[in-house]
Amino acid sequence: MLFFTQCFGAVLDLIHLRFQHYKAKRVFSAAGQLVCVVNPTHSLKYAPTRCAAAQTSTEQGILPPCHHHEAVHDPQLVPCTCPLFSCPWEGHLEVVVSHLRQTHHINILQGAEIVFLATDMHLPAPTDWIIMHSCLGHQFLLVLRKQEKYEGHPQFFATMMLIGTPTQADNFTYRLELNRNQRRLKWEATPRSVLECVDSVISDGDCLVLNTSLAQLFSDNGSLAIGIAITTSKVHNAEAEI
Amino acid sequence: MLFFTQCFGAVLDLIHLRFQHYKAKRVFSAAGQLVCVVNPTHSLKYAPTRCAAAQTSTEQGILPPCHHHEAVHDPQLVPCTCPLFSCPWEGHLEVVVSHLRQTHHINILQGAEIVFLATDMHLPAPTDWIIMHSCLGHQFLLVLRKQEKYEGHPQFFATMMLIGTPTQADNFTYRLELNRNQRRLKWEATPRSVLECVDSVISDGDCLVLNTSLAQLFSDNGSLAIGIAITTSKVHNAEAEI
Numbered sequence: 001m002l003f004f005t006q007c008f009g010a011v012l013d014l015i016h017l018r019f020q021h022y023k024a025k026r027v028f029s030a031a032g033q034l035v036c037v038v039n040p041t042h043s044l045k046y047a048p049t050r051c052a053a054a055q056t057s058t059e060q061g062i063l064p065p066c067h068h069h070e071a072v073h074d075p076q077l078v079p080c081t082c083p084l085f086s087c088p089w090e091g092h093l094e095v096v097v098s099h100l101r102q103t104h105h106i107n108i109l110q111g112a113e114i115v116f117l118a119t120d121m122h123l124p125a126p127t128d129w130i131i132m133h134s135c136l137g138h139q140f141l142l143v144l145r146k147q148e149k150y151e152g153h154p155q156f157f158a159t160m161m162l163i164g165t166p167t168q169a170d171n172f173t174y175r176l177e178l179n180r181n182q183r184r185l186k187w188e189a190t191p192r193s194v195l196e197c198v199d200s201v202i203s204d205g206d207c208l209v210l211n212t213s214l215a216q217l218f219s220d221n222g223s224l225a226i227g228i229a230i231t232t233s234k235v236h237n238a239e240a241e242i
Numbered sequence: 243m244l245f246f247t248q249c250f251g252a253v254l255d256l257i258h259l260r261f262q263h264y265k266a267k268r269v270f271s272a273a274g275q276l277v278c279v280v281n282p283t284h285s286l287k288y289a290p291t292r293c294a295a296a297q298t299s300t301e302q303g304i305l306p307p308c309h310h311h312e313a314v315h316d317p318q319l320v321p322c323t324c325p326l327f328s329c330p331w332e333g334h335l336e337v338v339v340s341h342l343r344q345t346h347h348i349n350i351l352q353g354a355e356i357v358f359l360a361t362d363m364h365l366p367a368p369t370d371w372i373i374m375h376s377c378l379g380h381q382f383l384l385v386l387r388k389q390e391k392y393e394g395h396p397q398f399f400a401t402m403m404l405i406g407t408p409t410q411a412d413n414f415t416y417r418l419e420l421n422r423n424q425r426r427l428k429w430e431a432t433p434r435s436v437l438e439c440v441d442s443v444i445s446d447g448d449c450l451v452l453n454t455s456l457a458q459l460f461s462d463n464g465s466l467a468i469g470i471a472i473t474t475s476k477v478h479n480a481e482a483e484i
Contacts, residue, residue: 150392173424182415182475183448188426205455206425213447233424 035115035225036107038144041128096163096194097139100132108132108139116226118144121219125154132163135230139163140174140191142228143198156215158187158226159198159207166193170233176208177227178218185210185218190233277357277467278349280386283370338405338436339381342374350374350381358468360386363461367396374405377472381405382416382433384470385440398457400429400468401440401449408435412475418450419469420460427452427460432475 089099100106109131118129129144144158158176162169169191178185187208192201201207210218218224331341342348351373360371371386386400400418404411411433420427429450434443443449452460460466 150395153392182432184428184430185450186426186428190424205453206459209451209453209456211447211451214451217448 034109034111034113035117036109036131037117037119038107038129038131040118040120040123041104041130093164093195097132100141104130106130106132108134110134112136112231113227113229116142116144116228118224118226119222121146121156121215121222121224133160133228133230136172136232138168138172140172140230141194141198142226143202144224144226145202147202149203154212156210156212156224157202157205157207158210159201160191160228160230161194161196161198161201162191163194166195169193173231173233175227175229175231177229178210178224179227180218180220180225183217185214191230276351276353276355277359278351278373279359279361280349280371280373282360282362282365283346283372335405335407335437339374342383346372348372348374350376352376354378354473355469355471358384358386358470360466360468361464363388363398363457363464363466375402375470375472378414378474380410380414382414382472383436383440384468385444386466386468387444389444391445396454398452398454398466399444399447399449400452401443402433402470402472403436403438403440403443404433405436407437411435415473415475417469417471417473419471420452420466421469422460422462422467425459427456433472 087103089103091099097108101108111133112135114133116129116131120127123146125146125148127146131142133140133142139162141161141163142158143161144156146154146156148154160174160176162172172191173188174191175186175188177187185208189206192206215224329345331345333341339350343350353375354377356375358371358373362369365388367388367390369388373384375382375384381404383403383405384400385403386398388396388398390396402416402418404414414433415430416433418429427450431448434448457466
């Protein structure tokens, strides 16, 4: 009996996911776009950000207690780029992708243009929606975060980071697009490297920022569809030609 | 001597304006775009918004003391659409443009695509930058407002309104574009009619919203260049064809 109940639950989940998939397809009707349903990662406690904690530790000449490496810091060693504050992992750039997949079960998608469908936008801050995106021979990390920068006023911040160096990141441009009810909002920028901290990108506001009211205008039944496209940067191509 | 000092001041102002004009031209390099330098209108006191005041008055069965019309309200009579709170003027839609030009000295520009260059972005909230834009046989009002929706956290709100009815407004799409330092932000929407209140559009957040940090990223030496384009709405064209 329990087996049949579980089976029925799984079928219901599949129908729900399929429904959300078609909803996003309807919004982003361009052929060939992959729609990925992303469920939230709800961090129970943010406390000081990892950047602030790392800076304080460096200023005091000590390393954070959760870090297990030697005192001489290798610049290629990056703290875990998953925004879960509690993750103590550090590693070389080359193994960040496998860490994110294996430890945090973050999906990786292929294709130059995908649709990121974040569910349960109503959940209280802080909440993150994360996905990895593989294209043009590199892996990118999309982070959508709901955070209260000003107490009582949650906002949504979306940014894309390259799992690579800042020099590599300069070769790309990413675009995030919201499109609903005859309104369209597009953000284009050069991705930051994961060697820079996602927390500082968000606190600097150098990303797509949405007030709750604007997020609600673009949401459909509690889900926000963000179209993502990555291209090689034209400026760098032109410079390379010269 | 005083005459020569004033002449020198005027020449300096002209050089400064010319320099800002070329700066904006450099950012929006598309040929044929008209660049308009817009100086701020600093409202000393906002107090309750006109909408709120009007609503309260209606609820209490009285009219605001500054309004000189009869108790029977004509829906075609609009309060002054200039966001200066203290303006007591009301009039028919047909004379809104001449009121804005003559009483508030708001410039009117021609052309489907123009660049709105708002100066002195550092001024404290509340501050407005306003211009009228004439194209496709209609007049539009662009309002950029710096306002503290949350105390101590000023934000910038930009919206475009048609000096016409809501039905007429539905036939158009406006686009606001910020472009600087390899970052681009675009907002596209249907303009609202000036018969709706500009204050409520901004409080609903149904417009382009910029945090101070994002506004600084797009500003150049305290000025913000916004590219504006107006087109006839494709949806309505398609419906008309059917």
